[in-house]
Every structure is written in structure tokens, then in C-alpha cells.
Amino acid sequence: MLTVAIIGTGSRGATTYGDYLVELKDKVKITAICDIDKNKLKYYQNKYQIDKKYCFDNSVDFFKAGKLADVLVVATLDKDHYDHAMNGLELGYHLLLEKPISPSIEECVAIEKKAKEKNRYVVVCHVLRYTPFYRKIKDIVDSNRLGRIIHIQSLENVGYWHQAHSFVRGNWKNSIETAPMILAKCCHDMDLLNWISNKKPLQVSSFGSLSYFKKENKPKDASARCYDCKVRKTCPYDAIRYYVENTKDKENLGWPYDVVVLEPTNEKLKEAMKTSPYGKCVFDCDNNVVDHQVVNIQYEDELTASHTMCAFSKDCYRTLKIFGTTGDLEANTLTNQIIVHDFLTNSDDLIDVTKINDDFTGHMGGDHIMLNEFIALLENKKTSLDSSIEKSVSSHLICMAAEASRLEKGKVINLDDYKESILKTIE
Ligand SMILES: NC(=O)c1ccc[n+]([C@@H]2O[C@H](COP(=O)([O-])OP(=O)(O)OC[C@H]3O[C@@H](n4cnc5c(N)ncnc54)[C@H](O)[C@@H]3O)[C@@H](O)[C@H]2O)c1
Incomplete structure (x- = not known):
């Protein structure tokens, strides 16, 4: 029986991974949890039936208790990953490490080094690599059906409501506390570009800004919280409409409502609007x-x-267009369709991914497939995984170089030089 400990029993650690691991009870047992939120800790202690002495409300006591399982799921917030991953590796855990590895590229490289030194697996949760959708695209590119790949264009439609929830009101709103947006949201995309192209990235440049969600755009009569705002009916980002009115008479409310309150109900969400960050005006965060x-x-x-x-x-989805010398490919995660155009025969091949995948829960099925493959790896039924610390550090490097470029008005950054300058600082 494989044993698992979880640090950070939030949306990813518990709702996504913990709850699914419980379903795999014939092969996996959750033996310890750690979370600074005592309500969550109690809730998951009962839900996962864990001995109270293995439930910790702080990471110091958790790591002091020694190695309590084969695997440690690190699903705390971005800036804590380094400490939790390094302590976990030191104790001999294999890690399932949430992305980003760390908002500091120096720390990413240090975790990679420590994993090698301790000979432990560190699987970074680049869950999109595990989806049948992206695996199909990768197969098509590798089969040479599109010829030589000349250009790839990728677009992440974050979704106006998702931006407001996670990146204006929520955990990832401030890069000083967490990570820059390009790392927090797009390290998956950079990872996909590296993986699908199978080429070495050389140079990066970037532009972008926070243009809308700031104080100067706050309507004159708006208040600090939506519940008593006079102009909320004219605002698409009104928290009351999103969290309260939309959930009236609805049961089994999941993400993103369970980020606002544990076991969400319409009543609990209504109450939270007066105190929670999720009830704030988007122009006043x-x-x-x-x-x-x-x-x-x-x-x-x-x-x-x-x-x-x-x-x-409007929606939260990704599109990808791959331009090859003998064909192009268009993919859309909203429609779940991949279309391959063959230039020679002038024919289109439409692949409906709903026909090759039956579980679209959690990142189009990627969350569960990744967990199953990680378990298979630890059971020696697989020899490697699609995501690893080595592969992930490269995508993080692109993101951090892109952020550096954006802050320098689009300056071109050579990735080898950038990496070298970082390595020098940790030698
Ligand atoms: N792979 C993906 O696609 C994906 C998607 C969303 C989030 N994430 C990442 O997963 C991680 C967790 O995100 P989330 O959405 O679950 O956030 P969350 O806020 O729901 O969960 C984080 C949990 O960690 C706990 N915590 C905070 N500091 C702690 C500490 N020092 N010790 C112990 N527990 C602590 C919090 O109380 C909370 O329960 C983040 O790094 C995030 O970037 C990855």
C-alpha cells in the first residue's frame, strides 16, 4: 500500500488530489495532513479518517515528526513550495509538487539539485501534459503529419470571472506575495510549447500590463465591497451576482465557490461577502x-x-495553432476539437476528443491521469513520467525571463545567459 501525506489541504491538495486518492483506497492511504487552517484540518481529518496525531496545524511540527508516508503532496501556496519541498526531500519523500515549483528560479534549480542528490522523484503538476487532448496533439506533431513545425501560436483566454476570482481578489493577485501572472497562469503553456515543439528555447521577449483592475477605473459611486455598492448592477464583476445570485437553489457547489468557504452553500457565500476578499470591489484590491x-x-x-x-x-479556455510545412493544426479546449489540415490532399481531419476521453473532470482529465501514472511509477509499473522537475525548470525559466523582459519594456532575453547569471548567484 502506497502512503501519502499532504501539506496544504486546499483546493488542489484536498479537493483535487486528496479526494481522488481516497477513491483509490485499494492501493493508496493518506496517512498525514498539514494545514494552517484549523477548520480545514479538522474537516479533512474526519473526512480522510486520519489519526489526530498525524494532523498538523503548522509545517514545523509536521516536518519534525519525520517521514510519515512514501509521497508528500506539496499543495501550499507558491512561495512556500521551496521550504516544503526541500524539507520533504531531506526526509526522503517523493514529491508531487504543485506548479509553480517556486516563483524564484534559483529555488527551482535548488529543488532540482536536491531531488538528484536524494534520488527522489519530483513530479511537477503540469497536468495538461497528461490530458488525452494534448497527448493527441503531441502524437500528431511527432508523427510528422504536419511536416517541419515553423510556428506555434497559443492563446489563453483566462475568463473575466476567473481573472476577478483568482488574480484580482484571490490568492494570485499580487506578485510580491505569490508569483507573476505569466508564471502562475502560463507556466503550463510554456511547458506545452517546449514539450510539443521538442526544441530548445533560445530567446524571449514580452509585453503586458495591468490595465483595468485598478483604483483609477473604480466608478465614482462604487463602494469597497459589492454587497452595499450602489452601482453593482451595472458592473460585470459584481461579486454578489457571481457568488450569491448565481448559486441560489443550487446544490453541490464546487470550485470556485469552495475556495470562498468550506462546504459552500448560498447562505454561507452570502455571509462571506461582508468579510471575505472575494466580496471586494475589483477596482479596490x-x-x-x-x-x-x-x-x-x-x-x-x-x-x-x-x-x-x-x-x-467570456469563457476560460485555450487555443493552439501549429503551423507545419505540410499541414496545420487548430485545437480548442472549449469545443474539445482538433482539426488537422493536410496541404497536399487539401483535406481536413476533425478529431473530437470527447470520443477518445471519457473523464473531463479536473483539467480535462489530466489531474486524475497524472495521479494514476505517478502511482504506477512508484509501483514500478512505469519507468518515467511526462512531467518532471528537469522538464519543468525550463518552462519556469521562460516565464521568469518573460517577466524580466516585460519589466524592461520588451527587452530580448537570451535564456542561456539568463540561466547562467542565475546559477552564478547560487554557486
Ligand atoms: N496544477 C494546476 O493546474 C494548478 C491549479 C491551481 C492551483 N495550482 C497551485 O496549487 C497550489 C495550491 O493552490 P490552491 O488553489 O489549492 O490554494 P488553496 O488556498 O485552496 O490551498 C492552499 C492551502 O494551503 C494552506 N496553507 C497555506 N500556508 C500553509 C503553510 N505554511 N503550511 C501548511 N498549509 C498552508 C492553506 O490554508 C490552504 O488550505 C498553488 O501553488 C497553486 O499555484 C495548480
Whole structure:
């Protein structure tokens, strides 16, 4: 029986991973949890049936208790990953480490080094690599059906409500407390570009800014919280409409409502609007992360890629267009369709991913597939995984170089030089 400890029993650590691991009870047992939120700790102690002495309300006591399982799931907030991962590796845990590895590239490299030294697996939760959707795209590119890949264009439609929830009111609103938007939201996209292109990234440049969610755009009569705001009916970002009116008469409320309150109900959400950060005016939060950003990447062999993230879309989805010399590919995660155009035969092949995948829960099925493959790896039924610390550090490097470029008005950054300058600081 494989044993698992979880540090950070929030949306990812508990709702996504813990709850699914409980379903795999024939092969996995959760033996310890740690969370600074005592309500959550109690709730998951009961839910997962864990001995009270293995439930910790602080990380110091948790790590002092020694190695309590084979695997440690690190699902705390971005800036704590380094401490929790390093302590976990020191004790001999294999890690399932939430992305980003760390907002500091120096710390990413240090975790990579420690994992090698301790000979432990560190699987970074780049869950999109595990989805049947992106695996199909990767197969098509690797089969050479599109010929030589010349350019890749990727677009992340964040969703206006998702931006407001996570990146204006929520955990990832301020890069000083967490990570810059391009790392927090788009390290998946950079990872996909590296993986699909299978080329070395050489140079990066980027532009972007926080243009809308700031004090100067707050309507004259708006108040600090939506519940007593006179102009809320004219605002698309009204928290009362989103969290309260939309949940009337609804049961089994999941994400993002369970981020606002534990076991959400309409009544609990209504109450939270008076005190929770999720009830604040979007023009009156301590946010600084961008609401739109573009990144250009020069890969080896003259392959170019561009990635755009933008808050202002109705839905939350990604599109990808891959331009090859003998065909192109268009993919859309909203429609779950991949279309391959063959230039020679002038024919289109439409692949409906709903026909090759039956579980779309949690990142289009990627969350559960990743967990199952990680378990198979630890049971020696697999020899490697699609995501690893080595592969992930490269995507994090692109994100941090893109952020450095954005802050320097689009200056071109050479990735080898950038990495070298960082390595020098930790030698
Ligand atoms: N792989 C993905 O696609 C994906 C998606 C969303 C979030 N994430 C990442 O997952 C991580 C967790 O995000 P989340 O959405 O679950 O956030 P969350 O706020 O729901 O959960 C974090 C939990 O950690 C706890 N915590 C905070 N500091 C702690 C400490 N020092 N010791 C112990 N517990 C502590 C909090 O109380 C909370 O319960 C973040 O790094 C985030 O960037 C990854």
C-alpha cells in the first residue's frame, strides 16, 4: 500500500488530489495532513479518517515528526513550495509538487539539485501534459503529419470571472506575495510549447500590463465591497451576482465557490461577502498582476512561438495553432476539437476528443491521469513520467525571463545567459 501525506489541504491538495486518492483506497492511504487552517484540518481529518496525531496545524511540527508516508503532496501556496519541498526531500519523500515549483528560479534549480542528490522523484503538476487532448496533439506533431513545425501560436483566454476570482481578489493577485501572472497562469503553456515543439528555447521577449483592475477605473459611486455598492448592477464583476445570485437553489457547489468557504452553500457565500476578499470591489484590491501579456519565443531551428494570455474573455479556455510545412493544426479546449489540415490532399481531419476521453473532470482529465501514472511509477509499473522537475525548470525559466523582459519594456532575453547569471548567484 502506497502512503501519502499532504501539506496544504486546499483546493488542489484536498479537493483535487486528496479526494481522488481516497477513491483509490485499494492501493493508496493518506496517512498525514498539514494545514494552517484549523477548520480545514479538522474537516479533512474526519473526512480522510486520519489519526489526530498525524494532523498538523503548522509545517514545523509536521516536518519534525519525520517521514510519515512514501509521497508528500506539496499543495501550499507558491512561495512556500521551496521550504516544503526541500524539507520533504531531506526526509526522503517523493514529491508531487504543485506548479509553480517556486516563483524564484534559483529555488527551482535548488529543488532540482536536491531531488538528484536524494534520488527522489519530483513530479511537477503540469497536468495538461497528461490530458488525452494534448497527448493527441503531441502524437500528431511527432508523427510528422504536419511536416517541419515553423510556428506555434497559443492563446489563453483566462475568463473575466476567473481573472476577478483568482488574480484580482484571490490568492494570485499580487506578485510580491505569490508569483507573476505569466508564471502562475502560463507556466503550463510554456511547458506545452517546449514539450510539443521538442526544441530548445533560445530567446524571449514580452509585453503586458495591468490595465483595468485598478483604483483609477473604480466608478465614482462604487463602494469597497459589492454587497452595499450602489452601482453593482451595472458592473460585470459584481461579486454578489457571481457568488450569491448565481448559486441560489443550487446544490453541490464546487470550485470556485469552495475556495470562498468550506462546504459552500448560498447562505454561507452570502455571509462571506461582508468579510471575505472575494466580496471586494475589483477596482479596490491589493492586486498588481497583469490582465494581459504577450510572449514571443525564438526556439532552435528557427521555430518561433507566441503566447498570449488575456483576462477579457467570456469563457476560460485555450487555443493552439501549429503551423507545419505540410499541414496545420487548430485545437480548442472549449469545443474539445482538433482539426488537422493536410496541404497536399487539401483535406481536413476533425478529431473530437470527447470520443477518445471519457473523464473531463479536473483539467480535462489530466489531474486524475497524472495521479494514476505517478502511482504506477512508484509501483514500478512505469519507468518515467511526462512531467518532471528537469522538464519543468525550463518552462519556469521562460516565464521568469518573460517577466524580466516585460519589466524592461520588451527587452530580448537570451535564456542561456539568463540561466547562467542565475546559477552564478547560487554557486
Ligand atoms: N496544477 C494546476 O493546474 C494548478 C491549479 C491551481 C492551483 N495550482 C497551485 O496549487 C497550489 C495550491 O493552490 P490552491 O488553489 O489549492 O490554494 P488553496 O488556498 O485552496 O490551498 C492552499 C492551502 O494551503 C494552506 N496553507 C497555506 N500556508 C500553509 C503553510 N505554511 N503550511 C501548511 N498549509 C498552508 C492553506 O490554508 C490552504 O488550505 C498553488 O501553488 C497553486 O499555484 C495548480
